[in-house]
Amino acid sequence: MKAIVWDKGLRFVEDYPPPEPKKGEALIRVIMAGICNTDLEIMKGYMGFTGILGHEFVGVVEVVTGDNRCLIGRRVVGEINCGCGMCPAYCLKGLQNHCPGRTTLGIAKKDGAFAEYITLPEGNLYEVPDNLSDEEAVFTEPLAAAFEITDQIHVKPTDRVLVIGDGKLGLLCALALKLTGADVSLAGRHGAKLEIAQDQQVTAITIEELIIEKIYDIVVEATGRPDGLATALKLVRPRGTIVLKSTVADERRINLTPVVVDEIHLVGSRCGPFKPALRAMSKGGINVKPLISGIFPFSEAPRAFEKARERESLKIIIDFR
């Protein structure tokens, strides 16, 4: 099958052996898959992963090996963490995303979605509502990561919230957070990206306009830059909350004394719940279409990666049909 493989270099191959679904797994034919910054970080050494990249996808179930025969032929998206299903500390508490023995699609010990076929446990799959296009469905995984914030912390409608970083993740976080009714702002460097948020009831602030003052109840760090946390610490109010969304391969040099003196809550936030993400896109609360910067067929996948690295780009999607 066609596949995009990372192993020190990026290879675009046509003869990769298709995966075999294990008991309880489904075999899914990938329709489209999105390039995430995490893919680019993996190519810098993050997670030490080698194999097929990619974890944002929409596809059609072709084979099931477990009980969910009704999934066959359905258009699905899928949660990317696969727990052992048995550990009492995590899997049996509904925390399979934190199972120490987990594999993660295209990130850890499991081939990913930049391929014609993938496997995932049937329980990880969610049917895509008919009114969502394939390219919208690709956003389910990253939008779910944005909803992880409100799944972890209570964002009140009276809160003043700032998201820093107007990349894909920052934009999706701002869009998910505005649903709380809170006063949500997005700070970034790119006028065109900020406009996407502005068009959907988020206040856009350019870096030049941003007043450095400790006034925000909640600051979401989604810059992907090593200095993002230091910036967030200058903007969050005493006793406020900073949500860390960026995973970067580099170490950061930081003075954490303000965390202690201002008694800041710092919350790391990763993968999130798929159902609210599908619901928000399907019911019209969040429009992800303006975030699409390009859809490339597999034959042009090298160009897709070039484009994904450009500062101006948002979501780049590869079409595997």
Add this chain to the structure above:
Amino acid sequence: MKAIVWDKGLRFVEDYPPPEPKKGEALIRVIMAGICNTDLEIMKGYMGFTGILGHEFVGVVEVVTGDNRCLIGRRVVGEINCGCGMCPAYCLKGLQNHCPGRTTLGIAKKDGAFAEYITLPEGNLYEVPDNLSDEEAVFTEPLAAAFEITDQIHVKPTDRVLVIGDGKLGLLCALALKLTGADVSLAGRHGAKLEIAQDQQVTAITIEELIIEKIYDIVVEATGRPDGLATALKLVRPRGTIVLKSTVADERRINLTPVVVDEIHLVGSRCGPFKPALRAMSKGGINVKPLISGIFPFSEAPRAFEKARERESLKIIIDFR
């Protein structure tokens, strides 16, 4: 009056002008005051403070300027943060410890307790129960900082808690936390210090015995070392909580990716509530006496500071009578 003044160097003077209480403040004659690691950090540049050092004290009220005439002659301890009393975001919400305009005794814009006299707002003072000695009362402020942890986060009796760092603050945190009924361990490098915790229902673990595994629900970082957080990240379970208690003058170089991947809650924690601290010492739940490493008269204060810097020392107290 006698006073210990920090201004690039440490000066032990006898002719410092006594402070004048402002409206609403009390004038307090200091009986004893304790040396805190924060004092030693200030002498390395932390907070950029100059003036009389010291913020852990017990004293007797000599003058009141406000309504609390009943305080006169009482033996008191006092909260060290003095808010403006008027700001709606902090003081009027009971958060004067975070008032942006606050002064802090011996730490920020207010002369401290290494002196014969100090002033504090009357509302900051708490009478010391008769059954507590002067030297025990000196521990109220640092023990209150330990109780700040359970004031900020819910520690469950089913939690597995680890305090790292067997200095004064680490010991007091372990002692305060054991009152929750949780399984509390203290990890450190000093057998004699660990024994103090062991004698009071805390499990003591030497650094050599400590198994580096992500198993603790809550890890309290009280090492005072720049690498303390990195160690804590190797010990806290996914979705667990790290409480940061150390304030150090240095920057730390750290990879915060585990905070995101393991979705760790990181909570900065500073000054805490005095009443639970007085109650725990007075009612016998916590015995701080074994933490006293020496009591020195003002005439021997230079030796007191030398002793406070020794690795083996715990609390050093200066007697101002």
